[in-house]
Amino acid sequence: MKLEVNINNIEETEQLAEILGPLISGGTVMLLKGDLGAGKTTFAQCVGITLGVRRRMSSPTFNIIKSYNAENFVLHHMDCYRLENSDEDLGFDEYFNEQDVSIIEWPGFIEEFLPDEYLSVTIEKTAGDGRLFTLESNGAKYDSVLEALQNVIPSD
């Protein structure tokens, strides 16, 4: 399933995160795609806040994996930017389990280690602070996430 959401400014990015947050549960894997500066980290931060992360979530580009305590689970914020041209397995299996949640920037560089099912979010710049968010589900669990999202999303 695929859902497109037009965002006009950063407040609307926060609103989208507030709607998506409650639909995230243990085991959820969310991929964040888009160019440099598209807003992946910004969106991950907004989602983290709705999940109850209290610590500041800064960019994980250098450390690749940063883990946080959310209200109901551990959240792994990953960024595979520096894994371009590398086939290194950083033990991703251990992170993609039933209990934890992972949000992954630049997932294209670890294609071979990704789980079979996930929610993919692609962010593209439009005019000014505008963004086009394209959410795609891969697997039944994520189909229902998108269905639920579709029902609550304010139509523009």
Next chain:
Amino acid sequence: MTQDTVILSIETSCDETAASVVRNGTEIMSNVVVSQIESHKRFGGVVPEVASRHHVETITLVIEQALEEAGMAPEGLSAVAVTEGPGLIGALLVGINAAKAFSFAHDLPLIPVHHIAGHIYANQLEEELEFPLVALIVSGGHTELIYMDDHLSFEVIGETRDDAVGEAYDKVARVIGLPYPGGPHVDRLSREGADTFDFPRAYLEQGSYDFSFSGLKSAVINTLHNRRQKGLEIKKEDVARSFQESAVDVLTKKTMDAVEEYEVKHLLVAGGVAANSGLRQRFESLCSEHDVKLSIPKLKFCTDNAAMIGAVAHHLYQQNHFASLDLNGRNFIDIELFV
């Protein structure tokens, strides 16, 4: 005379595999660093592999070499110290496991060290720290302002809310087509350019010592994108200069504000971006203007190394701050709660 403290220290939190022997927290007996970026370049690659694999292959040799260069047998050591975090778990664990094995085999106390404390104490390898002080840590993974009124007492007064400044350098370098790691290239180009773009300065709320560099990153990307679309010429050196001016303005303004508010006479700058010529020059002139002592360690002590870990470990040793053999790597450790 009190007895000398001689510590073997190990650092593997990110791309460098490093070991060192330091006496009394100040005297470097050996300092071995193998950078993955270099070994990767040597083998023709372009992007460093943040490989635990690489650390595993190198760690034993690096430790042996550090001991040999120091002319030290394990029996002569007081303790073994290792970076506990923050960093990449897989990478940290290679160093931690090596340190644990060494500690167990030679019956030496094991000292866990915070990586950022290491960057600050890198200065102690060259001169005494004078308290109270403010330290600015600027690297690929960190941008932090820390206040210290005594040894091992750290107060984080500001940190980045998004990208670290080194990360912003690397990403801007990429969008203007410079090789990785981009910091030094942007720095060099910027000397030939002018601040024509007037990119935003992210000072954030009044009184905040936090940083933000993702807006600057976006401003550079947007500007390039717009000019390309309109077919306008892009002078890379002007982009580099304009970016650097914005970054340096914000870093130095916030740091000097903190120096003033906390009434310190000693400013430390460390981390890979401390190599930046624009940042150094600006701090040099501001500090002489304000009569503040400025310390920026030599480049080899600014980037990741193990000697800096040994410098912190000396003080931890005196406080009997030891870890048991179940020490684990952590990708986040609060430096304020670390000791």
